[in-house]
Amino acid sequence: MxxxxxxxxxxxxxxxxxxxxxxxxxxxxxxxxxxxxxxxxxxxxxxxxxxxxxxxxxxxxVADHRKVELAIQCVPPGGDAPATFLFRRNVGRPVREGELVSPTYSSLADLHPWAVANGWAAVPGSWEYRHIAA
Known part of the structure; x- marks a missing residue:
């Protein structure tokens, strides 16, 4: 889940x-x-x-200025059109507008084990962290 x-x-x-x-x-x-x-x-x-x-x-x-969103393009089994997985996390510190936050997770398996177990794969280079504006 x-x-x-x-x-x-x-x-x-x-x-x-x-x-x-x-x-x-x-x-x-x-x-x-x-x-x-x-x-x-x-x-x-x-x-x-x-x-x-x-x-x-x-x-x-949790204040909005401490939140970031991670968007990952993922390809389903069979290679159909990619879908975007979104994850929102509290960084634990204030984040300036437009600041890139270093990845907390190193792989899609860390974030979403179910997706990997069911054949989904992250598109290389598609990880995008962004500040969630208040």
Whole structure:
């Protein structure tokens, strides 16, 4: 699964939740989520839905200026027309407009194991990181 599963289900607000022992999670939640109650969220690193007891976590909205989007052109099995895979990630620091962010991932398999397992291949040189404007 990818973050698109959560986005299509309405989990479109990106937050960072940290607890007292220093564990931090990059999450997608539904807009208007009550962080003082138990809530459902999409774990962007674990690629699964989880439930959190909000009172045990400090929640902060992720500012748009820290987000980047990675677009990768991928060819499906059989060599049909390429499709674009999009991944959005929080860089963890402010990003200047137009700044290129060094790749966090070295291969399509790191980002999307399902696609590689099912015969998809990244088009060489097609990785494009871009700043998501506020």
């Amino acid at each position: 990818t973050d698109n599963v959560a986005i299509l289900a309405g989990f479109t607000s990106e937050i960072e939740a940290c607890n007292d022992i220093g564990q931090c999670l990059a999450l997608l939640v539904e807009p208007g989520t009550d962080y003082d109650a138990t809530f459902k969220a999409w774990d962007m690193d674990g690629q699964q839905f989880i439930r959190l007891n909000g009172w045990l976590w400090t929640v902060e909205a």
